[in-house]
Amino acid sequence: MSIFFHTLGITDVWQLIAATIVFLMLPGAGTFCILSSASKNGLRAGFSTVAGVMMGDMVLMFLAAIGVAALLHANPLVFKAVQYVGAIYLAYLGFKLLREKKQESSAVGVETIPATETTLKIEEWRRGFFVTLMNPKAIIFYMAFFPLFIDPTMHRGSLTFLTMGMIISSCTLVYGTMLTLVGNAAAKSLARHRRIAAFATKAAGLFLIAFGIKLTTS
Template sequence: MLGITDYTTFVVTVLVFLLVPGPGNLALITSTSKGGIRGGLAATLGVILGDQVLMWSAVAGVAALLAAYPETFHAVQWLGAAYLAWLGFKMLLAKPGAAPVLSIKPHHFLQQALMITLLNPKAILFYMAFFPLFVDPVHQQGLLTYAVMAATIAALTLGYGLTSTLLTHFLAERVRANPMISRVLEKVAGLFLVGFGIKLAVSR
């Protein structure tokens, strides 16, 4: 299919990676719990936009640049780690009744998810290694092949984000009435963000 080998396996693999817990999933859940369905959909759009930038950066050879200059890679890596940890600490230190760490305005949720996605430089290397697995070197059609793959990932992410948003919103309605549960969930989310930041910083 347009130079893509085993398109079905490609789709299944992308879905599996979407299900793996990570900063992007946490951004979707947190945005939905704070901003409802609009917040969750805005965060989904942010993740999609961030993924598109990373994917096309990988195609353009940014991954090779990062691999050739490790100091650049580690600088961006530390920046992403610091950003995630900063968000996590703000959640952990937030006092009961204080304004939420994440703004309730949907466009802020988009920015938040976009930044979390972009500040993960290892994702560029992942796409650089992932795409060739499904590109037929004989029948590939250049940018068109990569465009179809990128569009597929965007569509799958949109479907996954919509499903996650609706499920999270459905569950959030049942815990929103209990402030204690909301505070505990925010602290847990903060711990996960700090953990993601530390993992990103120490990984090589």
């Protein structure tokens, strides 16, 4: 398989997969969004969030591929502005979790989706999408990440980037599925202990607010 991908300009596909998995396992807002969505609203909502995260990653990879990362890096004010937009959105999500009522927290882990199932799926997809999209550092990361696994003599332009994007998206799907299943299973246990469930919801809000602050200061 490595030989096939090398013909597309990718030097070592297994190293690419390993590096992607390590990157995905680093704690981040996207990971937490998937876990909280699956724990609060069930598997279908969790998978909707995974789809949103994957779409956000695809957009970031596309922007990195066409050189937007270089633009952000060369213009600190633009980069900082995008950071603040992302921080505000993450803080907004965090405050929403902090203000949730106790009876809403006690319902985490229930597999039954409310009557507005389609609306919920769209909302969870949008949350995963924007949490991922509003992290400008990811664009810089992909801009630095891609060249590590590209053979300049075999590079095929957009086809190479498209193939790498599909590999990364596949890893995200597998990892996101695992997070969804784990988050939903954990929530079913937490549902039996209302105080623990309420604490977990508040912790989720604090995490998102802290991550937003970190985004603008690091």
